[in-house]
Amino acid sequence: MIKPRSRRGGGRPTIADVARKAGVGAITVSRALREPGRVSEDLRRQIESAVNELGYMPDPNARALASARAEVFGVLVPSLTNNVFAEVVRGIYDSLSDGPFRIQLGNTHYSGLEEERLLQVFGPQRPAALIVAGIDQTPASRKLLETAGCPVVQVMETGPDPVDMMVGFSHFEGGKAAAEHLIEAGYRRIGFIGARMDPRSQRRLAGYRAAMEAAGLFDPRLTTTTPVPSSVTLGRELFRDALAKVPSLDGVFCNNDDIALGVLFECHRASIAVPKTIGIVGFNDLDMMEVAFPSVTSVRTYRYEIGRRAVAMALAAIEGNRPEQRVVDLGFELKRRESTAR
Amino acid sequence: MIKPRSRRGGGRPTIADVARKAGVGAITVSRALREPGRVSEDLRRQIESAVNELGYMPDPNARALASARAEVFGVLVPSLTNNVFAEVVRGIYDSLSDGPFRIQLGNTHYSGLEEERLLQVFGPQRPAALIVAGIDQTPASRKLLETAGCPVVQVMETGPDPVDMMVGFSHFEGGKAAAEHLIEAGYRRIGFIGARMDPRSQRRLAGYRAAMEAAGLFDPRLTTTTPVPSSVTLGRELFRDALAKVPSLDGVFCNNDDIALGVLFECHRASIAVPKTIGIVGFNDLDMMEVAFPSVTSVRTYRYEIGRRAVAMALAAIEGNRPEQRVVDLGFELKRRESTAR
DNA sequence: CTACGTCATGGTAGCGCTACCAGTTATCGC
DNA sequence: GCGATAACTGGTAGCGCTACCATGACGTAG
Numbered sequence: 001m002i003k004p005r006s007r008r009g010g011g012r013p014t015i016a017d018v019a020r021k022a023g024v025g026a027i028t029v030s031r032a033l034r035e036p037g038r039v040s041e042d043l044r045r046q047i048e049s050a051v052n053e054l055g056y057m058p059d060p061n062a063r064a065l066a067s068a069r070a071e072v073f074g075v076l077v078p079s080l081t082n083n084v085f086a087e088v089v090r091g092i093y094d095s096l097s098d099g100p101f102r103i104q105l106g107n108t109h110y111s112g113l114e115e116e117r118l119l120q121v122f123g124p125q126r127p128a129a130l131i132v133a134g135i136d137q138t139p140a141s142r143k144l145l146e147t148a149g150c151p152v153v154q155v156m157e158t159g160p161d162p163v164d165m166m167v168g169f170s171h172f173e174g175g176k177a178a179a180e181h182l183i184e185a186g187y188r189r190i191g192f193i194g195a196r197m198d199p200r201s202q203r204r205l206a207g208y209r210a211a212m213e214a215a216g217l218f219d220p221r222l223t224t225t226t227p228v229p230s231s232v233t234l235g236r237e238l239f240r241d242a243l244a245k246v247p248s249l250d251g252v253f254c255n256n257d258d259i260a261l262g263v264l265f266e267c268h269r270a271s272i273a274v275p276k277t278i279g280i281v282g283f284n285d286l287d288m289m290e291v292a293f294p295s296v297t298s299v300r301t302y303r304y305e306i307g308r309r310a311v312a313m314a315l316a317a318i319e320g321n322r323p324e325q326r327v328v329d330l331g332f333e334l335k336r337r338e339s340t341a342r
Numbered sequence: 343m344i345k346p347r348s349r350r351g352g353g354r355p356t357i358a359d360v361a362r363k364a365g366v367g368a369i370t371v372s373r374a375l376r377e378p379g380r381v382s383e384d385l386r387r388q389i390e391s392a393v394n395e396l397g398y399m400p401d402p403n404a405r406a407l408a409s410a411r412a413e414v415f416g417v418l419v420p421s422l423t424n425n426v427f428a429e430v431v432r433g434i435y436d437s438l439s440d441g442p443f444r445i446q447l448g449n450t451h452y453s454g455l456e457e458e459r460l461l462q463v464f465g466p467q468r469p470a471a472l473i474v475a476g477i478d479q480t481p482a483s484r485k486l487l488e489t490a491g492c493p494v495v496q497v498m499e500t501g502p503d504p505v506d507m508m509v510g511f512s513h514f515e516g517g518k519a520a521a522e523h524l525i526e527a528g529y530r531r532i533g534f535i536g537a538r539m540d541p542r543s544q545r546r547l548a549g550y551r552a553a554m555e556a557a558g559l560f561d562p563r564l565t566t567t568t569p570v571p572s573s574v575t576l577g578r579e580l581f582r583d584a585l586a587k588v589p590s591l592d593g594v595f596c597n598n599d600d601i602a603l604g605v606l607f608e609c610h611r612a613s614i615a616v617p618k619t620i621g622i623v624g625f626n627d628l629d630m631m632e633v634a635f636p637s638v639t640s641v642r643t644y645r646y647e648i649g650r651r652a653v654a655m656a657l658a659a660i661e662g663n664r665p666e667q668r669v670v671d672l673g674f675e676l677k678r679r680e681s682t683a684r
Numbered sequence: 685c686t687a688c689g690t691c692a693t694g695g696t697a698g699c700g701c702t703a704c705c706a707g708t709t710a711t712c713g714c
Numbered sequence: 715g716c717g718a719t720a721a722c723t724g725g726t727a728g729c730g731c732t733a734c735c736a737t738g739a740c741g742t743a744g
Contacts, residue, residue: 012466014700017423030702057466061406064701065729069422070403075726080435081428093449102463105447120443124354124399232662260722268610273441288603293610306437328538356730367694372732382692404730592701 013054022050025136033058051163060102064126071100074127075119075316078110078134078198082230083302084284085133088155091307092131099315101128104297109165110198111140117232119144124133131316133200134164135159137198151317153310156303157200165317166327167309171200174332178281180255185340187251187279191222192264193238194255195230201255204283208253221246223261235262251279251340257286260296264339280339294338302330357397363390370622372417375400397508399590401443406468413442416469418460420452420476420540426598426645427475430497432648434473441657443470453479461486468492471656477501477508478541493659495652498645499542500671507659509651513542516641517549520595520623523639525557527594527682529621533564535605536597538571543597546625551596558635563588572597576606577659593621593682599628602638606681608673622681636680644672 019026024043032039032047039047050056064070069094076093077085093103104120106129115132122130129151135158137145145152145163146231152164152296157171160268167315182190192208194201205223224242228234235258254260267274274294282289287299309330313323361368366385374381381389392398406412408588419427419543446469457474461483464472471493477500479487486512487494494506494578499513526534534550536543547565552661554560566584570576577600585591596602600623609616616622624631627642651672654667669684 002368015702016700026700027702027725031723034702034730038722043723057462059407059466059700061403061412061467062729063702064403065401065407066700066702067704068729080432081425081737082425083425083428086423086428089447090449093447095421097449102467104432105435105445107432107439120399124401125403125444152661232633236633258630261632265630265633265635288600288607291574291578291604293605293607357732358730368730369695369732370693376732380692383694401730404699405732407701408732410731410732411697420701 001302004212007095007168012059015056015058015132018047018050018056020052022046029102035103036299058308066128069128070126072102072104072125073128073311074104074106074125074130075118075281076106076108076115076122076130076132078108080105080107083286084156084301087303088307088310090131091304092311093307094304095308095315096104096313102124110196112136112141116144119148123148128318129153130306131155131310133315134199135168137163151314151322153314155306155310157203158327162327162328165277165310165313167306167313167330168328169301169330169332170207171203172207172210174283175204176211176298177207177252177332177334178204178283178299179208181209181254181334181336182251182279182281182340183217185251185279185342187340187342188217189219189222189246190217190251190279190299191224191242191246191249191254192236192255193252193259194223194225195228195234195238195259196255197225197227205254219246222249225255230258231264232265233261236266237262237278239263239266242286250277251281251309253281253283255283257282257284257289257296257298258299261288264292264296275342277338279342285335287336290337292339295342297340298335299332300335302332305330344599355398355402357398357400359396360398361419362388362393363396364388376395386521395568401581410468411470411490412468413652414444414446414467414659415467416446416448416464416467416472418448418450418457418464418472419520420446420450422449425628426498426643427490429645430475430649430652433646433651434653435649436646437650437653437657444597448476448521454478454483458483458486461490465490466581469619470660471495473656474495476541490596491552493664494657497648499545500669504669506668507652507655507665509655509671509672510670511550511643513545514552515524516625516643518553518677519549519612519674520546520625520641521550521553521676523676524593524595524621524623524682525553525559526560527593527621527684529682529684530559530563531564531590532559532621533566533584533588533591533592534561534657535577535584535594535601536565536567537570537576537580537601538597539567540568543567546597564591567597572600574604574607576599577601578608579604580606580655592619593623593626595623597625597637599624599626599640601632601641603634605641606636606638607632617681621684627675627677631677631680634681635676636683639679640677642675642677644674 015026015029019029032044079085108115131153133156134152154166157168224238282296282298285298289296289298357368357371361371372399374386403658421427450457473495475498477496496508497511624640627640631640632640
């Protein structure tokens with residue numbers, strides 16, 4: 001008894017349909033699609049026109065099953081709304097949109113456990129590559145990454161001992177440069193204001209501390225932090241706290257630009273002169289920092305470029321030529337602006 | 343000749359391994375995992391423990407191939423960095439993170455053609471649901487959505503004639519409310535400043551225009567727009583242009599909060615009193631608008647909630663009980679603040 | 685006591701594709 | 715001119731899972 005052409009498939013053309021129409025074997029169609037160089041000019045053309053006529057598109061699920069490899073990049077970030085990670089994701093996306101690879105997103109919510117869980121879910125899918133934010137994976141996550149059997153790129157930070165590859169920059173050096181700039185500009189009672197305090201923020205704080213200690217200016221009371229998620233509103237509140245604690249405060253290095261903006265607005269509201277009375281430095285250099293009044297000094301980071309580079313490295317590794325430089329430091333740039341021009 | 347256990351599989355346990363260990367048929371394991379109610383208490387327990395011992399996780403690719411349905415939500419947004427869409431995606435993500443569904447992201451870059459291309463790519467994957475931003479799909483995209491064979495939710499806007507379901511609000515009404523508020527507050531030469539001018543911005547403009555015309559205040563020279571992507575920097579520039587064109591300008595309704603912030607900063611820089619000389623209204627009500635100095639009136643929109651609701655509706659439809667209300671309007675709220683308190 | 689539904693379970697046959705290997709035909713060196 | 719090598723092509727056998735149907739056990743109605 002002959003079954004209907006396809007019980008479940010919904011009537012989409014399959015590779016067999018293309019093969020029949022082109023008068024070749026199914027495997028040749030498969031090859032023509034994936035490695036055109038290994039199929040003769042003649043057949044390639046025939047197959048191509050059959051594909052076009054039928055509107056054939058390979059089923060990625062079948063492909064993944066047969067080849068034990070899905071054309072998917074797994075991307076794990078701690079937040080989707082934080083502009084910094086959104087830009088990284090955009091860089092990843094833009095670099096991938098030409099090729100066959102899809103993106104599967106995971107939001108770890110800054111939680112190591114959630115990261116573990118997501119890696120466990122990603123594993124059985126056999127992704128073509130994994131891109132994860134940060135370098136502070138739990139031991140279990142690290143093992144999952146090592147045994148994933150695909151290229152892995154840790155992004156946003158550099159550090160020793162990459163799982164596989166890394167693209168980022170040193171948050172410690174960024175924080176240090178920011179604090180040094182404030183010191184050079186003549187500020188003395190320079191506070192650190194930070195929210196969320198994820199590992200990257202911690203390292204910025206460490207850089208700030210190193211610079212302050214080197215200048216003999218460090219004072220633990222100058223540091224105001226909270227694990228609460230960052231926001232402009234929170235920046236204002238933390239700044240108020242800091243000022244209440246240390247009225248002699250004459251500068252602040254903010255964990256990020258949202259906090260810096262909150263500080264700036266509070267200065268306006270309280271008629272505190274910037275940069276005269278208080279100097280402000282942010283981190284990441286969002287678009288708005290240059291436009292703000294006064295414009296705000298910030299540490300420019302190359303988030304979009306990090307995403308692009310991560311994909312480039314992963315793609316190279318997939319092709320078999322793993323870059324000799326496994327850890328890429330894209331650096332940062334301190335943008336000096338009015339908020340510290342005393 | 344006996345082959346090695348698995349040529350390609352990499353040695354992960356399969357459903358057959360679990361079945362063997364539990365002493366049942368493979369299909370029963372499959373059922374125990376997907377519809378536990380259809381398997382007896384006894385076997386269920388045995389299977390469960392076999393799964394745990396082996397650390398079995400079903401292969402989503404094989405599952406998708408066999409059932410002709412992938413546990414994937416396709417999500418198409420015009421931008422990843424625009425906070426508005428990032429929040430929608432976050433809402434979608436948070437609502438999906440419990441269940442089996444993965445998220446596959448597509449960035450249309452505000453292009454209808456790119457949207458078409460992405461839908462074509464998504465199709466063969468047989469996603470469980472599609473969530474797309476906007477209601478202005480090209481005819482080809484619309485057809486792809488209609489024939490996708492899965493629930494479709496259009497988000498961010500409401501309108502007549504949904505492909506399937508819709509969650510959003512009326513940008514026309516939002517724009518109208520913003521303009522009416524400025525008029526009530528006593529402003530007369532109220533400009534519209536807009537960047538990008540995607541369909542949603544166009545409708546906000548239309549709402550503004552309707553309000554202005556109703557009050558006999560409309561003047562085409564009051565409208566300043568550009569197709570250039572929105573940014574705080576651009577907000578400043580457009581405001582300068584607007585002011586050069588119409589020096590008597592006494593209020594602006596901005597397409598979005600980034601533009602509004604640029605306007606606010608430029609007012610500071612040029613010593614233009616807000617709200618006295620110029621009233622400012624933004625759109626979306628980002629966190630920072632409340633903290634800004636002066637705080638900025640804005641139209642609050644419920645992006646996160648839109649994402650959550652879209653998933654809830656899609657999930658219900660997958661379960662077979664399509665909500666009777668196919669178009670959900672989540673509305674908006676005009677947040678009156680200092681920037682229009684004349 | 686038979687007929688028939690219901691429930692729990694399993695066997696079989698694919699889903700659409702690619703890895704592996706075998707076969708066929710040109711091309712080439714000696 | 716012959717075997718050898720390379721270049722191309724195809725058949726077969728799965729990948730790991732689930733749809734479909736079959737089976738048997740049990741209960742219930744007639």
